[in-house]
Amino acid sequence: MKIRVLGCSGGIGGKANLTTSLLVDEDILIDCGTGVGELSLEALMAIDHVFLTHSHLDHLAMLPMLIDTVADLRSRPITLYASEDTLRILRAHLFNWLIWPDFTAIPDRLHPLLRMQPVKVGETVHLGERAISPVPALHSVPSQGYALRGRQGTLAFSGDTTVCDEQVAALNAIEDLHYLLIEAAFPNAHQDLAHAARHLSPSMLHRVLDRLNGSPEIFVTHFKPGHADLLAREVLAYDGRLRPHLHLLGNGQTFDL
Ligand SMILES: [Zn+2]
Ligand SMILES: [Zn+2]
Numbered sequence: 001m002k003i004r005v006l007g008c009s010g011g012i013g014g015k016a017n018l019t020t021s022l023l024v025d026e027d028i029l030i031d032c033g034t035g036v037g038e039l040s041l042e043a044l045m046a047i048d049h050v051f052l053t054h055s056h057l058d059h060l061a062m063l064p065m066l067i068d069t070v071a072d073l074r075s076r077p078i079t080l081y082a083s084e085d086t087l088r089i090l091r092a093h094l095f096n097w098l099i100w101p102d103f104t105a106i107p108d109r110l111h112p113l114l115r116m117q118p119v120k121v122g123e124t125v126h127l128g129e130r131a132i133s134p135v136p137a138l139h140s141v142p143s144q145g146y147a148l149r150g151r152q153g154t155l156a157f158s159g160d161t162t163v164c165d166e167q168v169a170a171l172n173a174i175e176d177l178h179y180l181l182i183e184a185a186f187p188n189a190h191q192d193l194a195h196a197a198r199h200l201s202p203s204m205l206h207r208v209l210d211r212l213n214g215s216p217e218i219f220v221t222h223f224k225p226g227h228a229d230l231l232a233r234e235v236l237a238y239d240g241r242l243r244p245h246l247h248l249l250g251n252g253q254t255f256d257l
Helices: 034-038 041-045 063-073 084-093 165-172 188-196 202-209 225-236
Strands: 002-007 021-024 028-030 049-051 078-082 114-118 125-127 130-136 144-150 153-157 177-183 217-221 246-248 254-256
Touching (some): 002 034, 021 034, 028 130, 034 063, 041 063, 049 125, 078 084, 084 114, 130 165, 177 202, 188 202, 225 246
Parallel strands (some): 028 049, 049 078, 078 114, 153 177, 217 246
Antiparallel strands (some): 002 021, 002 254, 021 028, 125 130, 144 153
8 A cells, every 4th residue: 555645734835735635556535635636637537535534625625626527537436435424514515516516416316426435433444455444533523534554554644633532542552553644733822723723733742642652653744834834843842752753744755554
């Protein structure tokens, strides 16, 4: 399993700031932020599965246009996996014929261009040798992270979350956790905003890291562009047990599992 970061910023602004998406091999996306817009038409046509962490635009902005772009070029539907809550939000507020057509009914409901498949914590989607399982998260809207298991180990992605005891427990239950991609969105001076928006600040992230067992390589994501340098300094000021394993996530970065 090969995972490539297409976008990992908390906002836009040039090639360095593309919002969240991970490409797994050639056919799976985890979130569908603006980073997906960098893929070629050929690469877009190869996407069969999209897993969403939650319904915020920075994680799904390219999804409507992805489906529309490849619709008449493919013979099989794209399957969209998310929690039942997130799918309900998308049906009501995005694929509602007003913001965008309902591609689950095009050309008709029996042969749609888009299939929606609920997946919740405790379930696993097996796609060939890849196994993808939701992990709990705590955000301002229903949210879940994902654990991606390949032949050689597991990469977990926190999704957007604040401190979430259930997520820490789920991460600690993964025996072969090689990589953890986890967010930090607001600098420490904006801790109140981090709490209100249900994100992590660097100091909150540090407390989460101190509760992890094992020694996964940690990659921090979702910096707000206007605070990226400050966030990087605050994240890297961590001096706990996992300090040697702490890195910043970057666009184009790849992971092999
Ligand atoms: Zn969010
Ligand atoms: Zn986000």
